[in-house]
Amino acid sequence: MSLEIAVEKKKLKNPPLELHYLGDRVLRQxxxxxxxxxxxxxxxxxxxxxxxxxxxxxxxxxxxxxxxxQIIVIDIEPDNPANPPLVLINPIIKQVSRDICVAQEGCLSIPGIYMDVKRPQVVEISYKDEHGRPKTLKAGELLGRCIQHEMDHLNGVVFVDRVENSLALAQELSKHGFSYQTVKPIA
Incomplete structure (x- = not known):
């Protein structure tokens, strides 16, 4: 069965949906x-x-x-037309690795800010695809990180909540016009 939601990987002048930014209540639900x-x-x-x-x-x-x-779309190779995007519906984390890695993350809802975040190196999830079929996926590296980042959004968590260096984070947020008061640190 082919991917029914195949879309051209290109920039649109007027994307169909409007992004919401840090500070908007919808990101915390x-x-x-x-x-x-x-x-x-x-x-x-x-x-x-x-x-x-x-x-x-x-x-x-x-x-x-x-x-x-609970819907996520991911494409870690947006410049590669041969690589189909992932659609994750109702994703659930089944298992995470003990190995932790630190890498920079950014977010479309917090433009211009890139900070180090600690996450499990590998994650195993179950989800439904765009046809409603149950699937499982084990992912590491960029894909694993991206899945965890997007799944946080489904729980009202934004990546800045996971940044440990609060001083650097406060400075970055301020520089880009965001309030540190919108951050909800995860202990």
Whole structure:
């Protein structure tokens, strides 16, 4: 079965969905599970991909476009037309590795800010694809990090909540016009 939501990997002048930014309440709400994977959900995934490509992103969660549903789109190779994007519906983390790695993360909802974040190196998830079929995936490196980052959005967590260097974070946020008061540190 081919990917029904294939979209051209290109920037659109007017992406179909509007991004929400740090400080917006929608980013702090827990997303609701998708009851049924249907054409409406596939259309949403397609529009999320078009919006993500238009913003030079590699991942986007539905809450970032103001939609309170457990849907994530990811494409860690946006310049490679042969690499299909991933659509994760109702993803659940099954297992994480003990190995932790630190790497820089950024977020379409917090443009211009890139900070170090500690995360498990490998993650194993279960989810439904765009056809509603159950799948599992084990991912490390950039894909594993991207999945964890986007899944945080489904729980109302933004990557800056995981940044340990609060002084550097406060300076970066201020420099880019965001308030440190919007951060909810995760102990």
């Amino acid at each position: 827990a997303a609701k599970r998708v009851a049924k994977v249907d054409d409406e959900i596939r259309k949403l995934a397609r529009e999320m991909l078009q919006t993500m490509y238009s913003q030079d992103g590699i991942g986007l969660a539905a809450p970032q476009v103001g939609i309170n549903k």
